[in-house]
Amino acid sequence: MHWDDLRIFLGVARDESLSAAGRRLRIDPATVSRRIARLEEQIGAALFAKSPQGYALTDAGQRLMDHALRAEQAVLAAGEEIAGQAGRLSGQIRIGAPDGAANFLLPQVCARIAADNPELEVQIVALPRLFNLSRREADMAVTVSPPSAGRLLVQKIADYHLHLAGARSYLDRHPPITTLDALHGHRMVGYIPDMIFDKELDYLGELGLTRVSLASNSVLVQLNWLRQGAGLGIVHDFALPSAPELQRLLVDRVHISRAFYLVRHADDARLERMNRFAAQLTEGLRQEVARLEGELDKMSQASDA
Incomplete structure (x- = not known):
């Protein structure tokens, strides 16, 4: 079983679509389909059930998902260790957030982090719903309630x-x-x-x-x-x-x-890059909430004067 096949499997599992996974991985959908078929042949079980809603994991696919996620974390951790941990942040990080935080807090906080890390690519997904981190809809999420289930890292922000x-x-x-x-x-x-x-x-x-x-x-x-x-x-x-x-x-x-909470997949604790970004994001959000609420207090005092 090759890591590249598992990488394609993870793409289809997360996007529930051959074409969407192909766009994410920059591979044509026909190649994605062939690689999934090859992986299913090697394993001897169907990994996906196709429906009008897309590709859903079978029981065998769900079992493989757990192993594939651990393999992904190992590959990412190895890359970070080889590249060194002292340099600037790089690569893509996607944050899911309710649109209050996404519109009024995250843009300026992430802009400051990105300014210090030119090779970092930050994506903000502003949606009024919960995010599935296991499917990598986002690398981390800002929430208004701490989740009570799942293998997650939960940290109160402010x-x-x-x-x-x-x-x-x-x-x-x-x-x-x-x-x-x-x-x-x-x-x-x-x-x-x-x-x-x-x-x-x-x-x-x-x-x-x-x-x-x-x-x-x-x-x-x-x-x-x-x-x-x-x-x-x-x-x-x-x-x-x-x-x-x-x-x-x-x-x-x-x-x-x-309160806002930062939620991450538990396996990401092994990734120094994610840990450093999460620390900067959390501190930046704390400071931004305090700054804006303090600015409002000053405006209110001025209007009352």
Whole structure:
């Protein structure tokens, strides 16, 4: 069994498609198909079941996946050791993240890391869902809840805060909002209820507000609705410096705290490159949350003066 065959097997397992795996590996799909067929012949079992949804692992394929992942980690670790660990970061690293972190924190943090490491290629996948690290949808993921299952490394990054907010253009058209009960008479902006992928994101539910007039699975869409004066909603404090037309409301009554976690596959602990990037990313995110929330506090103090 050759490593190159296992590499192609991993590509199909992760992308569930011959063509997608071919693009990732820069091999034509016909060659991918032949190599998978050769591997299945060597093993004596079908590794994939084809369906309209793509290529799904069979039981034999799932068993081989565990071995192939360990082989991949060994190859990557050997490459790092031979290349040396003292140099700059290089190669491709893909980060999965909810779009709040992906839009308002990760770009500037990753830009600073990339500026110090010219040979490093960073990809940010901003999706409102959980990532499957075993299938290498991402090398690491930023989450709002620590996972409780799987062979994973989980590290808390930082606490962050959210508040109720609305545009001044909206607030000028309505009576002052002084109680939580008054919110029931306002148009609320928030997540699509049946697309909330993590219970930690059900902010409006915590306030007893079940009707969401303007809903999206994207934090950025919600923020833009609020900026247009379309209603009221919960906003990350670290996003508010980029939206000065928004004003926090009921600050003493609506104060939501959450945390970000960095999640990695357990086998990546052997990779010094991944360890160094994770350390820089974690520290950079901590500093960026603190900087933006501190900037917001200064803006609020200036407006109150």
